[in-house]
Structures are given as structure tokens and as C-alpha cells.
Amino acid sequence: MIKGIVILIMLELLAPVLFGLVFALSDKNVTGRKHLLISSFVNGQILLYALFQPITVFSVFKKKRLTYNTKVFIIAACVVLLVLIVILAARYLKRLKTVLTNPLEKVSFWGVAAVLVFVFMMIMSFFMMYTDGDDAYYVTTAAEAVASDTLYAKDPYTGTGTVSSLRYMSAPYPIWIAFLAYVSGLHVTAVAHSFFPWTIILLSFSVLFLMARSLFEGDTKKRGIFLFFSSILILFGDYSIYSPENFLLARARQGKAALAAFMLPYIVCLLICIAKELEKTGKITLRNLILITFAGFAASLCSTIGGALCLALVGLTALCFAFVYKNIKYPLLMILMNLPAEAFVLLYLVKR
Amino acid sequence: MFSHILPVIKEYMGVGIVSVLFLLSLFYLAVTEKERAKRVCFVYVPVLVLIFFLCPVSYVIYGKISESVTYYRLLWLIPVTPVIAYSAVRICTRFSGLKQNICILAFAGLFALSGRLMYSDFYMIEAPNMYHMPVQVVDICDALHAEGREIMVLMPYEFQQFVRQYDPNICMPYGREYMMNIIVQTDELRDEMMEGGRDPEIVGHLATERGCHYIVVSQFEDFAETPWNYEEFMNIDGYKVYRIIEAGPNMWALQD
Numbered sequence A: 001m002i003k004g005i006v007i008l009i010m011l012e013l014l015a016p017v018l019f020g021l022v023f024a025l026s027d028k029n030v031t032g033r034k035h036l037l038i039s040s041f042v043n044g045q046i047l048l049y050a051l052f053q054p055i056t057v058f059s060v061f062k063k064k065r066l067t068y069n070t071k072v073f074i075i076a077a078c079v080v081l082l083v084l085i086v087i088l089a090a091r092y093l094k095r096l097k098t099v100l101t102n103p104l105e106k107v108s109f110w111g112v113a114a115v116l117v118f119v120f121m122m123i124m125s126f127f128m129m130y131t132d133g134d135d136a137y138y139v140t141t142a143a144e145a146v147a148s149d150t151l152y153a154k155d156p157y158t159g160t161g162t163v164s165s166l167r168y169m170s171a172p173y174p175i176w177i178a179f180l181a182y183v184s185g186l187h188v189t190a191v192a193h194s195f196f197p198w199t200i201i202l203l204s205f206s207v208l209f210l211m212a213r214s215l216f217e218g219d220t221k222k223r224g225i226f227l228f229f230s231s232i233l234i235l236f237g238d239y240s241i242y243s244p245e246n247f248l249l250a251r252a253r254q255g256k257a258a259l260a261a262f263m264l265p266y267i268v269c270l271l272i273c274i275a276k277e278l279e280k281t282g283k284i285t286l287r288n289l290i291l292i293t294f295a296g297f298a299a300s301l302c303s304t305i306g307g308a309l310c311l312a313l314v315g316l317t318a319l320c321f322a323f324v325y326k327n328i329k330y331p332l333l334m335i336l337m338n339l340p341a342e343a344f345v346l347l348y349l350v351k352r
Numbered sequence B: 001m002f003s004h005i006l007p008v009i010k011e012y013m014g015v016g017i018v019s020v021l022f023l024l025s026l027f028y029l030a031v032t033e034k035e036r037a038k039r040v041c042f043v044y045v046p047v048l049v050l051i052f053f054l055c056p057v058s059y060v061i062y063g064k065i066s067e068s069v070t071y072y073r074l075l076w077l078i079p080v081t082p083v084i085a086y087s088a089v090r091i092c093t094r095f096s097g098l099k100q101n102i103c104i105l106a107f108a109g110l111f112a113l114s115g116r117l118m119y120s121d122f123y124m125i126e127a128p129n130m131y132h133m134p135v136q137v138v139d140i141c142d143a144l145h146a147e148g149r150e151i152m153v154l155m156p157y158e159f160q161q162f163v164r165q166y167d168p169n170i171c172m173p174y175g176r177e178y179m180m181n182i183i184v185q186t187d188e189l190r191d192e193m194m195e196g197g198r199d200p201e202i203v204g205h206l207a208t209e210r211g212c213h214y215i216v217v218s219q220f221e222d223f224a225e226t227p228w229n230y231e232e233f234m235n236i237d238g239y240k241v242y243r244i245i246e247a248g249p250n251m252w253a254l255q256d
Helices: A002-025 A033-061 A066-101 A109-127 A135-148 A173-184 A188-195 A197-215 A220-235 A244-250 A255-281 A286-302 A306-324 A329-351 B002-013 B017-032 B036-054 B056-065 B068-077 B080-092 B097-114 B135-144 B188-194 B200-209
Strands: A128-130 B124-126 B151-154 B214-218 B230-236 B239-244
Touching: A002 A033, A002 A066, A002 A173, A002 A188, A033 A066, A033 A173, A033 A197, A033 A286, A033 A329, A066 A173, A109 A128, A109 A188, A109 A197, A109 A220, A109 A244, A135 A173, A135 A188, A173 A188, A173 A255, A173 A286, A188 A197, A197 A220, A197 A244, A197 A255, A197 B080, A220 A244, A220 B080, A220 B097, A244 A255, A244 B080, A255 A286, A255 A306, A255 B036, A255 B068, A286 A306, A286 A329, A306 A329, A306 B036, A306 B068, A329 B056, B002 B036, B002 B056, B002 B068, B017 B036, B017 B080, B017 B097, B036 B056, B036 B068, B036 B080, B056 B068, B080 B097, B135 B230, B135 B239, B188 B200
Parallel strands: B151 B214
Antiparallel strands: A128 B124, B214 B239, B230 B239
């Protein structure tokens, strides 16, 4: 059990930080240790999701096994990590040292209050349960994958050997949960309901932290207040069963919760950074364009409609950029970079 | 088409105070925000998304790609929480010292009152275990689990959404699709159990035909007599378990 929890923490915390380090260091605005850690964590998770999506969709449609999918993903992740280490050594080692030696920034009172609220929500995700019927599909799909070493081979509701809906197969978020459970050796249901939701809450907080950094550059106090207000709005966000806040705190193990509370706010945050970049330099860096692509893939993992929602958000924002900044080239590039992720929506539309 | 879209908005808004706060924030930012980057992401794009959402063509296109019942997800493109929080920060930081802190607490109180505490939700309860499952489900599944084999169990209505999350080796003749009204074909066993008279003779025959190794029923909803071809096996957590006596065709026999 303890070993499983340690492995899970490594997969959910350490791995994203390692994978996201280069992306965090390639952002010139990242100057402090805290910012580096959180930016790495968020971008690394996006990268891991983006890598997991095409591999798993291929495995699902080719009727491969979970063990096969896990092996391929781990090999692919190791190759990517190797490439990232080479890039880090070649380009960002000096910057990493500089950032790590920078003194820790002050933390505002309201920032601490926000952290406490989020920690409270993370703890509550372990001790409180929310009964949601959709778990009978999502969590069972993950449990079935681990138990029978198959991917979407059986009807989750009954266990009879019928093919699952294509709608779900092109967004295999339950297989991510299955992967975490398989590698950690913990019971899938325990992972899905107890050991996974805190990650999404932490990711959601991290995205808000990055958003606060973009909105209030150099003003720790305003950032703290922003995070505090956001945490209160989330904590009391049960005004509707459809709100992203409800999904985050009640149904974090479902892909749509990750889409609503983590992925889409992440894309908004990325678009704010891009807007500032366009305003200052008239250009968008390759880093941010690549992140748009990854975000599209990651959103597709969460939900079939995720890729399309991502495109809608990027497309509408690009339209605004074109008018506001009188720039056609980069907004068009933004849309183009998001198009590969639409392959999963197309796959579903063609195959259904 | 608006007759389809408006109920979606209504349901998404809930009580509606958060939506009012969002619209006020949007208006405030539209009037006061000078930075173009923030105006684009927090004013122009949300307004465009709203227009896009209200457009009947979007509803039709969305319905083609996904299901119309999830049309509310288009509203997730609007960063409601960040927009409200950002506007509130801008208002609070116009003051300083004690006035600022009072303003922050007032906004926090307003936000708390505008929604509802997630943990006060009717469906949010204290988790009895790390599986977040009713204890009875865990106990019954553990008791019936057959290592390396799948078993077919007729489970009570209240367990159907939990059983296979905990133990996917337990199959069910019918599952949660009944609760969701996804009934694509007639199911005599399901109808007899859920809507019929729960006749022990009929249930026993149908359950044997469907390969059910066990039948689990609440003690409050027990059969008038033991179902045909089944015997009482155990009582556990207020539920009675019946075990098949003679396995039906295409069905592996249980061993003691």
C-alpha cells in the first residue's frame, strides 16, 4: 500500500515536474523557484496527457491490451524525457541554476489563505464521497482494463462482451486512471475515488497560480487575493451540477472534470500569455505554439468534445487577436497548431 | 431552437447569483480594463462565446459532434471564476489598509453566499472507505469473488452503479442502463425484478437462463419463498444471498 502510494505520488507529482521543466525554463517570465515548480508541474502534466492520448487511442482501436499500452507509453515517455534532458543540458542548465539560486519570493497573507482552502479541498476529496452514476461507466472502464488487461472490450454496466461506444473510446481518460492503478499496484477504485482527485484539484490551483502570475506581474499581494477569491468561488461553486467547480470537487476522476477545471482554464491562461506576447513583440514563440498543440491533444484525452472545445476557444481568441492586434499570421498559426488534435474528433465522427 | 438553449442556460446558472456577478464583472472590465491582452481574454472572448452559445447553428453543430444534452459544456469556455476574481481584486485594491481587508472579506462573504458549499450537497457524504463505496457492496463483492473467474450476480437496484467499479469480475444481467432509462430491448428478468411481482418461480427460471450464479436481495425486499433452483447461501449486511443449485447451460458451476 505504502509502496503504491509512493509510486502514485511519483507519477502524479514528480513525473510532470520532470517533463515540464524545459517548458517552464523556456518561459522568460519564470524567475522564481515556486513559479518554476508550478509551471513545470502544469506543463509536464499537459505533455504527459498529450503523449498518452494518441498512443492509447491507437491501442484501443487496434484492440491492444492495457499492458501493451502501458509499455508503449512508458517507452515513449522515456524517449521524450531523454530528448528533454538533452535540451535542458544544452540550453537551459545555466538558467536553471540561476532560477534555483534566486531567493524565495514573499508569500502574501491571502495567498496563504488560498493555499489553506485548496489543501482543505484536497483533504476533503479523500474523506468525502459524491455518488455519481457516471462513475459506473468511467471508473468501471478503468477497473475492467486492469482486471482483464483489455481496453474498452466489455460493456462496463454489465460486463458482457459488447463493444463500447466510440464516443468514449476516442477520449480514453479512464485508461489514464487504469495506467496509474496498474503501475502503482493500488486498487483502481481507490485510485479513482481517493488517490487521484487531489491531483486535479492541485492542477486546478496551479493553473490559477499561473494565471495570477500573468494577470498581476510583480504584485504578490494582488496574486494572493486573486487566488483567495478563486478558492472561495470554487469551494462554494455548487450553484449548479454543471459548473466546473462542481465537477472539480465532486467528480474529479472523470475526464470531463479535468477538462472543465484544469484543461480549459489552462488554455485560457496560455492565451493570456500569448496575448501579452503578441502585444509586446508582435510574435508568438514556438514554445507557446507547441503548447497549443499539446493542450489540444490533452483536452481530447479528457473528453470527445474536448478537442472541439479547445479549437473553439483558440479559434475565437485568434479571431479577437486578428482584429485587436491587426495580425493575421500568428492567429492563423494558433488555429493551425490546434488542428492536429481535431483528428480525434474526426475519428469519432467518421467511425461512429 | 431557443426553447432548447434557454433551459440549458437556466440549469447552468443554478440560483443565478454567480451569473449576475459574472455579468457585472464583465461590464466592469469592459468599462475600466485598459490592457488589451486582458480585455481580449476576459471581455471579448467571453462575449463571443456567449453569442456563439446562443446561436442556434452552434446548437445544431454541437448536437452533430456530441450530444445536445451536454451543450452546457460550451459555457465552460467562459472563465467565470477568474473573471469574477480578477474584477474583485481590482475593486479591492483601490482601497488600502483596513478598508481593503474589509472589502476582501466582504467579497469573500458575497461569493460564499452566491453559491453553495460543495460539501453541503445532498449527494456528498462521508466516505466509508477509500473506495468511496457503500460498505455492503465491498462486503458482498468480497464474499462472492471467485479468483480468476467471472461470476454473474443479480444485484439489487441500489448497488448496480457500484458493483463493477469495485469488482469488474462480477457481471450483472442488467446494470445501470436501467437507471438511465437506456432500455433498448425488453429484459424479462429486469422487468420481473424491478417492475413485476418478483415471483420466485419466474425469477429463478430467468436467472438460471441468464447464468446468474447468485441473486442478492435486500432483506426488506426478499422473495416470498426461495427462488427456483436457488438456495439460501448467506446473510450479509442486511442482504440475503441466494446461490444457484444446478448451473444452467453455458455456465460454469460454483464449487464450495
